[in-house]
Amino acid sequence: MPARLANKWVLITGASSGFGAAAARAFAAEGCNLILGARRTDKLEAVAAEARKLGAPTAVFHKLDVSSTSSVNKFAEGIPALTSQVDVLVNNAGGAHGLDTVANGKDEDWEAMVQVNLLGVMRVTRAILPYMVKNPGSYILNIGSVAGRQAYEGGSVYCGVKAAEIMITRSLRLELNGTGVRVGTIDPGMAETEFSMVRFKGDEQRSNKVYEGVVPLTANDIAEILVWCASRPAHVCIDELLVKCTDQAAVHKLHRRPVAAK
Ligand code: NDP
Ligand code: 8X3
Numbered sequence: 001m002p003a004r005l006a007n008k009w010v011l012i013t014g015a016s017s018g019f020g021a022a023a024a025r026a027f028a029a030e031g032c033n034l035i036l037g038a039r040r041t042d043k044l045e046a047v048a049a050e051a052r053k054l055g056a057p058t059a060v061f062h063k064l065d066v067s068s069t070s071s072v073n074k075f076a077e078g079i080p081a082l083t084s085q086v087d088v089l090v091n092n093a094g095g096a097h098g099l100d101t102v103a104n105g106k107d108e109d110w111e112a113m114v115q116v117n118l119l120g121v122m123r124v125t126r127a128i129l130p131y132m133v134k135n136p137g138s139y140i141l142n143i144g145s146v147a148g149r150q151a152y153e154g155g156s157v158y159c160g161v162k163a164a165e166i167m168i169t170r171s172l173r174l175e176l177n178g179t180g181v182r183v184g185t186i187d188p189g190m191a192e193t194e195f196s197m198v199r200f201k202g203d204e205q206r207s208n209k210v211y212e213g214v215v216p217l218t219a220n221d222i223a224e225i226l227v228w229c230a231s232r233p234a235h236v237c238i239d240e241l242l243v244k245c246t247d248q249a250a251v252h253k254l255h256r257r258p259v260a261a262k
Helices: 018-029 041-054 069-077 107-131 156-175 195-199 204-210 219-230
Strands: 009-013 033-038 059-063 088-091 139-143 182-188 240-243 248-250
Touching: 009 018, 009 107, 018 033, 018 041, 018 088, 018 219, 033 041, 041 059, 059 069, 069 107, 088 107, 107 156, 139 156, 139 219, 156 182, 182 219, 195 204, 219 240
Parallel strands: 009 033, 009 088, 033 059, 088 139, 139 182, 182 240
Antiparallel strands: none
């Protein structure tokens, strides 16, 4: 029997766009309470309002910068006023900055990717774990990437931090064995979100090229998978899932249809 999600408490980082916002809507439709974090609070406010309309009994949001320990700790300090337990933590905040080769890489891009994708997951997990360990059946769902499983040119640091995310997930599962807390990584391939606009620093043309002629994953595809994982019975842990669009057989092997001339 699938677990009932109604009234569970779900905390999502990076809930202002893409997978995180779609996950907020999907968990809201299941009747979950939501705690949402990201830096853009105007976007979070809109996602939280939508979530309430979709059925979330509670949907609160707070500014969160996962690259700052004090921001993460302040975010977590707000939890006891809402609930004594977190049932699902979606460590989703992240992204790529640039697509430069190692030879041309920029310190600020490398540092941002390590801070958000690697240290961010560590900081948030450390801060939220006390609300999960007394709660068998709770689930930490980390968002990895196909990039953590396959290297590509210009992806050195992003591939590296997403590979680290897989190892963090595996270590944490070992550390939490016996507590009943589940830990999994969902590793998507190409999905059309704000990801490429962030990677290419607002260059819309370059960003659109990434998805040209293919049918990529959508944020909703990943949100549905997160809800499915969380709704498995407490004795079932989805450890690792690699999810790609059908047009993407491998990072470099994409089936692109001809695009009509404009
Ligand atoms: P988006 O750019 O749409 O979403 C990224 C989210 O992360 C935003 O909500 C952003 O919020 C948040 N974020 C970024 N930096 C920080 C920070 N320092 N503190 C808090 N929140 C932050 O992209 P996606 O939805 O695609 O990305 C979500 C996750 O999925 C990322 O971890 C990404 O690496 C991963 N991924 C994406 C794939 C894709 O092709 N789209 C494929 C595989 C994995 P804000 O800017 O408001 O802080
Ligand atoms: C995002 C997918 O292939 O652009 O994590 O790195 S990819």
